[in-house]
Amino acid sequence: MLSEFLAEARALCGDAFVQDGAAIEPRYLQPARYAAGQAAALARPGSRDEAAGVIRLAAAHGLRVVLQGAHTGLVRAGTPDDAAGDLLLSTERLRQVFELDLLDRTLRVSAGFKLSEINERLAPHGLWFPVDLSADPSIGGMVAHNTGGTRMLRYGDVRANTLALEVVLPEPAGQVLRLGQGLQKDNSALALGQLFIGTSGSLGLVSEVTIKLAPLPRQRAVALVAPSALGEVFPLYAEVMQRWGVLVSAFEGISRAALEAGLHGQDLARWFDGQLPDYAMLIELSSELPADQLDLNGLLQGWLEAEFESGRVRDAVLDADEAIWGLRHRISEGLRVQGKVIGLDLSLPRRHFMAFRERGAAFLAEHFPQVRLADFGHLGDGGMHFNMVWPVEAGPLTAAQELTLREGLYALVAELGGSISAEHGVGPQLQAAYRAHWARVEPGILDWAGRVQKLWDAHARMGKVSWAGESTCQDPKPC
Numbered sequence: 001m002l003s004e005f006l007a008e009a010r011a012l013c014g015d016a017f018v019q020d021g022a023a024i025e026p027r028y029l030q031p032a033r034y035a036a037g038q039a040a041a042l043a044r045p046g047s048r049d050e051a052a053g054v055i056r057l058a059a060a061h062g063l064r065v066v067l068q069g070a071h072t073g074l075v076r077a078g079t080p081d082d083a084a085g086d087l088l089l090s091t092e093r094l095r096q097v098f099e100l101d102l103l104d105r106t107l108r109v110s111a112g113f114k115l116s117e118i119n120e121r122l123a124p125h126g127l128w129f130p131v132d133l134s135a136d137p138s139i140g141g142m143v144a145h146n147t148g149g150t151r152m153l154r155y156g157d158v159r160a161n162t163l164a165l166e167v168v169l170p171e172p173a174g175q176v177l178r179l180g181q182g183l184q185k186d187n188s189a190l191a192l193g194q195l196f197i198g199t200s201g202s203l204g205l206v207s208e209v210t211i212k213l214a215p216l217p218r219q220r221a222v223a224l225v226a227p228s229a230l231g232e233v234f235p236l237y238a239e240v241m242q243r244w245g246v247l248v249s250a251f252e253g254i255s256r257a258a259l260e261a262g263l264h265g266q267d268l269a270r271w272f273d274g275q276l277p278d279y280a281m282l283i284e285l286s287s288e289l290p291a292d293q294l295d296l297n298g299l300l301q302g303w304l305e306a307e308f309e310s311g312r313v314r315d316a317v318l319d320a321d322e323a324i325w326g327l328r329h330r331i332s333e334g335l336r337v338q339g340k341v342i343g344l345d346l347s348l349p350r351r352h353f354m355a356f357r358e359r360g361a362a363f364l365a366e367h368f369p370q371v372r373l374a375d376f377g378h379l380g381d382g383g384m385h386f387n388m389v390w391p392v393e394a395g396p397l398t399a400a401q402e403l404t405l406r407e408g409l410y411a412l413v414a415e416l417g418g419s420i421s422a423e424h425g426v427g428p429q430l431q432a433a434y435r436a437h438w439a440r441v442e443p444g445i446l447d448w449a450g451r452v453q454k455l456w457d458a459h460a461r462m463g464k465v466s467w468a469g470e471s472t473c474q475d476p477k478p479c
Contacts, residue, residue: 001061002020002040002041002061004061005041005057005058005060005061005063005087006018006020006041008057009041009043009054009057012045012050012053012054012057013043013044013045013046013050013054014046017043017044017045017046017093018041018042018043018044019041019042020040020041021038021039021040021041021042021083024039024041024042024088027071028042028068028071028088028090029079029080029088030079031071031073031074031076031078031079032071032072032073032074033074033341033343034076034079034429036079037076037079037080037081037086038080038081038082038083038086039066039080039082039083039086039087039088040063040082040083040084040085040086040087041063041087041088042087042088042089042090043087043088043089043090044089044090044092044093045089045093045094046093046094047093047094047096048094048096048110048166048168048176048207048208051089051091051094051168051205051207052168052174052175052176053174054087054089055089055168055169055170055173055174055205055461055462056173056174058087058089058173058461059170059171059173059174059459059461060173062085063085063086063087064082064085064086064087064460064461064462065087065089065170065205065461065462065463066078066079066080066086066087066088066089066201066463066464067089067091067140067144067201067205067462067463068088068089068090068091068141069090069091069092069111069112069137069138069139069140069141069142069144070092070114070135070136070137070138070141072135072136072137072141073137073141073145073424073425073427074343074345074424074429075145075200075421075424075425075426075427075428075429075430076427076428076429076464077144077145077200077201077202077425077426077427077428077429077463077464077465078141078201081428081464089205091111091112091138091140091141091205091207092112092138093112094110094111094112094140094207094208095110095112095113096110097109097110097208098110098113098121100121100122100125101182102125102127104182104184105127105212105213105214105215106163106182106184106210106211106212106213107122107129107210107211107213108164108182108208108209108210109139109208109209109210109211110139110207110208111138111139111140111141111143111205111206111207111208111209112138112139112140113138113139114136114137114138114139115129115131115133115136115137115138115139115142116136118139122213122216123216126215126216127213127214127215127216128213128214128216129161129211129213129214130151130154130155130161130214131147131148131149131151131152131155131157131158131161132149132150132151133147133148133149133150134328134329134332139209139211140205140206140207140209142158143158143162143165143196143197143206143209144196144197144198144199144200144201144206144425145158145198145200145423145424145425146158146159146197146198146423146425147423148378148381148383148422148423149378149423150250150252150328150378151249151250151284152378152381152383152423153248153249153250153251153378153380153381154246154248154249154250154286155214155249157423158197158211159194159197159198161211161212162193162197162209162210162211162212163180163181163182163183163184163210163211163212164178164179164180164181164182164183164193164209164210165178165179165180165193165196165197165206165208165209165210166178166179166206166207166208166209167179167193167196167203167204167205167206167207168204168205168207169203169204169456169457170203170204170456170457170459170461170462171456171457171458171459171461173461176207177192177204179192179193179196180193180210182210184212195452195456198425199463199465199467200425200426200427200463200464200465201462201463201464201465202453202457202462202463202464202465202466202467203453203456203457203462203463204456204457204462205462215288216288217249217286217287217288218287218288218289218290218291219286219287219289219290219291219294219296219297220249220284220285220286220296220321221284221285221286221296221297221299221300221318221319221321222282222283222284222285222318222319222320222321222324222325223282223283223300223304223316223317223318223319223324224254224271224280224281224282224316224317224320224324224327225280225281225282225283225304225313225315225316226272226277226279226280226313226314226315226316227277227279227280227281227312227313227314228311228312228313228314230278230279230354231354232312232313233253233279233281233354233379234350234353234354235312236281236307236312236313237251237281237350237379237380240283240303241380243303244285244299247285247286247287247296248283248284248285248380249284249285249286250282250283250284250378250380251281251282251283251284251378251379251380252281252282252283252328252376252377252378252379252380253279253280253281253282253375253376253377253378253379253384254279254280254281254282254328254331254376255278255279255373255374255375255376256276256277256278256279256280257372257373257374257375258331258335258374258375258376258387259271259276259277259280259327260276260334260374261330261331261332261333261334261335261337261338261374262326262327262328262329262330262331262334263276263327263330263334264330264333264334264337271317271327272315272317273315275315277314277315281379282324282325282328283300285299285300297318297319300318301318301319304316304318328376331374331376331387332387335374335387335389338372338389338391338392339372339389339390339391339392339394340389340390340397341387341388341389342371342387342388342389342390342397342402342405342406343385343386343387343388344384344385344386344387344388344406344409344410344420345383345385345420345421345422345423345424346383346384346385346386346413346418346419346420346421346422347381347382347383347384347418347419347422347423348382348384348413348416348417348418348419349382349416349417349418350382352416352417352418353379353382353384355416356384356386356412356413356416356418357375357384357386359412360373360386360409360412361373363408363409363412364388364405367404367405367408368388368401368405370390370391370394371388371389371390371405372388372389372391373386373387373388374387374388374389375387378422382418382422383422383423384422386409388405406433407433407436410433410436410437411440413437414437414440414441420433420434420437421434426465427464427465428464428465431465431466446467446468447468449467449468450466450467450468452467453466453467453468454468
């Protein structure tokens with residue numbers, strides 16, 4: 001019975017840290033883009049051992065464990081949906097470990113620390129965890145979804161920066177495993193820790209992680225560049241990468257509609273004299289060297305002047321670091337003002353990137369002319385946020401309409417050899433699309449992924465994603 005679970009969980013964690021479903025605060029149930037969830041109970045364990053105990057109790061009482069970090073995800077993996085059977089386990093109080101090794105440049109840290117907190121503590125040491133994004137997730141959530149971010153081009157994603165994990169398993173319920181020793185080089189065992197990265201919390205609770213750190217840049221040079229034609233974007237990208245290599249820390253692409261959303265409520269006159277381009281590139285160079293040894297602004301300005309003379313660049317905004325990144329990070333907020341956002345987090349081979357934009361826009365124009373397309377994202381690593389707005393004046397967006405829209409675009413992604421989830425994870429929001437995508441591309445993957453999941457969680461006690469393809473979402477609508 002639920003009452004027995006609540007009594008035992010409160011004895012373990014403390015009365016203040018276990019609530020029944022009716023008493024759960026809205027922030028734990030309301031995801032960023034979708035309808036609020038529901039749960040039988042919420043537990044906020046204060047240590048790894050308490051978390052292991054809660055997972056054992058959940059197994060004993062037949063509750064499914066839904067893990068939640070800072071609840072900033074966009075695929076509903078951390079939002080419970082069963083008022084009778086879901087236990088929401090928040091990791092926000094898992095904050096016991098913060099061990100910095102300055103010589104190895106590594107950090108061993110509990111799952112509950114947020115990205116902003118980690119970087120605030122590292123800054124006095126001249127270090128940072130360079131997986132950078134506009135949200136403020138917990139480090140456990142970043143591992144669960146293999147976060148990429150705006151500077152993945154230079155630093156890689158979470159997987160590339162993870163050296164060890166500590167996990168609490170659903171089966172045997174509450175067993176703790178330490179996976180890796182935090183070494184930069186280690187081929188002494190099967191890399192089981194890699195299995196837990198990017199699984200949306202479906203194989204176990206990441207209670208602790210050891211991550212690689214990077215020196216804080218001493219200088220950055222940022223430009224927002226308007227190419228003379230869309231066909232110049234990737235030739236300019238190739239030249240920038242060939243010219244500056246590891247100095248390139250970001251190379252973003254932003255459509256005109258996305259620029260307008262990011263500049264919502266601001267004076268457009270200061271940007272390209274008020275004549276926004278159809279597409280712009282956000283280019284960032286960064287270095288640990290001081291400006292008197294390497295002048296990044298001078299390098300970028302000189303290159304832009306030459307490209308302007310050659311005719312490949314129409315205009316640029318240079319040396320406005322905070323303003324440019326502020327624009328970039330405000331895009332999603334600006335789109336939400338316009339209506340319901342339908343966000344696709346895609347990745348494509350660079351050779352097909354622009355083809356997808358063109359064909360995707362044509363699909364929308366034919367089948368959903370009321371939709372406003374505002375794509376942007378990590379052009380340099382092939383990532384694209386193919387965000388669309390269903391405007392308020394178009395009336396309610398039905399579940400059937402959204403499903404048709406998504407399926408049409410995902411089919412095009414598969415045709416062009418892309419991914420339907422570049423960095424947001426799968427979660428129940430993409431469960432059906434995940435199944436359809438891989439059934440189309442390589443059906444054997446579903447079978448093998450399901451086998452792996454059953455090894456770790458044979459009784460489906462944890463998470464909301466079935467890697468075999470069957471949805472565990474309780475919502476009758478596409479979730």
